[in-house]
Amino acid sequence: MKLRLEQISRAFDGFHALDGVSLQVEGIHSLVLVGPSGGGKSTLLRILAGLETPDSGILEINGERLGNDEPSLLKHRRKVGVVFQSFNLFPHLSALENITLPLTVVQKKDAESAQQLAQGLLERFELAGHAEKKPAALSGGQRQRVAIARALATQPSLLILDEPTSALDPSMTAEVLDTIELLRQQGRDFILATHEMNFARRVADRIALVCGGKIAEVADPASFFETPKSDAARAFLARFTPNQTATTRLSAARSPDKNGFPQ
Numbered sequence: 001m002k003l004r005l006e007q008i009s010r011a012f013d014g015f016h017a018l019d020g021v022s023l024q025v026e027g028i029h030s031l032v033l034v035g036p037s038g039g040g041k042s043t044l045l046r047i048l049a050g051l052e053t054p055d056s057g058i059l060e061i062n063g064e065r066l067g068n069d070e071p072s073l074l075k076h077r078r079k080v081g082v083v084f085q086s087f088n089l090f091p092h093l094s095a096l097e098n099i100t101l102p103l104t105v106v107q108k109k110d111a112e113s114a115q116q117l118a119q120g121l122l123e124r125f126e127l128a129g130h131a132e133k134k135p136a137a138l139s140g141g142q143r144q145r146v147a148i149a150r151a152l153a154t155q156p157s158l159l160i161l162d163e164p165t166s167a168l169d170p171s172m173t174a175e176v177l178d179t180i181e182l183l184r185q186q187g188r189d190f191i192l193a194t195h196e197m198n199f200a201r202r203v204a205d206r207i208a209l210v211c212g213g214k215i216a217e218v219a220d221p222a223s224f225f226e227t228p229k230s231d232a233a234r235a236f237l238a239r240f241t242p243n244q245t246a247t248t249r250l251s252a253a254r255s256p257d258k259n260g261f262p263q
């Protein structure tokens with residue numbers, strides 16, 4: 001993927017959630033956003049997904065500049081697959097129907113080829129036995145895998161995942177992380193935000209630290225975790241110890257101190 005963000009800002013009621021974010025990456029498959037709670041990761045992901053518009057700044061994805069008008073945003077959204085932490089699936093539809101819906105409605109595929117494609121995806125994510133189940137009858141991990149399968153069904157050029165495991169308990173987290181690792185091995189382009197540092201390190205081609213509405217550091221994972229350059233990165237990483245569990249890290253990251261860093 002190729003990304004160019006120039007001075008992206010977004011305020012909510014006068015509060016600068018993003019305050020001049022600039023970033024340029026090229027020739028990578030995965031960009032992972034990390035940082036303290038409230039730092040601006042989700043806001044940035046929503047803007048990258050075309051679900052929200054910046055107040056100012058320039059955003060280019062794979063050489064195409066994203067416009068702020070509704071038709072451009074709609075066109076962009078069709079090229080992007082999105083997985084957020086919880087609200088993903090339609091509760092009244094089966095796993096299979098959740099995947100076929102965007103294919104028949106958005107892509108106007110006929111029912112039979114949509115079914116075939118969806119079945120293939122369910123098999124690939126080891127969900128074939130769950131095709132007829134509604135989301136309430138699936139485990140959290142299975143639900144997120146269906147959501148990822150659905151996001152991939154339309155063959156998006158970019159997948160955006162916002163804390164895809166944060167609503168899951170640790171035993172279900174592993175299977176979703178494995179699924180995302182599989183995407184990486186397949187060379188798919190994705191941008192994701194996570195509080196799981198071990199996972200970030202494993203799947204990132206590039207890490208960006210988002211805090212205080214800015215990107216404080218962009219680096220390859222080894223440099224970021226072993227030789228962070230910025231004070232912000234050092235302060236952020238100092239909050240983690242190798243033996244902390246994902247759950248501890250998550251709750252730690254959820255209650256920032258007065259400087260915006262996890263306690």
Ligand SMILES: Nc1ncnc2c1ncn2[C@@H]1O[C@H](COP(=O)(O)OP(=O)(O)OP(=O)(O)O)[C@@H](O)[C@H]1O
Binds near residue numbers: 013016035040041044
């Ligand atoms: N729709 C909104 N209305 C008002 N404030 C918002 C809105 N969306 C985000 N914010 C604020 O912008 C800041 C950045 O929020 P954002 O959700 O992007 O952070 P984050 O880095 O994703 O945090 P977390 O790690 O907790 O998910 C926060 O202070 C948040 O309260």
Ligand SMILES: [Mg+2]
Binds near residue numbers: 041042043162193
């Ligand atoms: Mg968030």
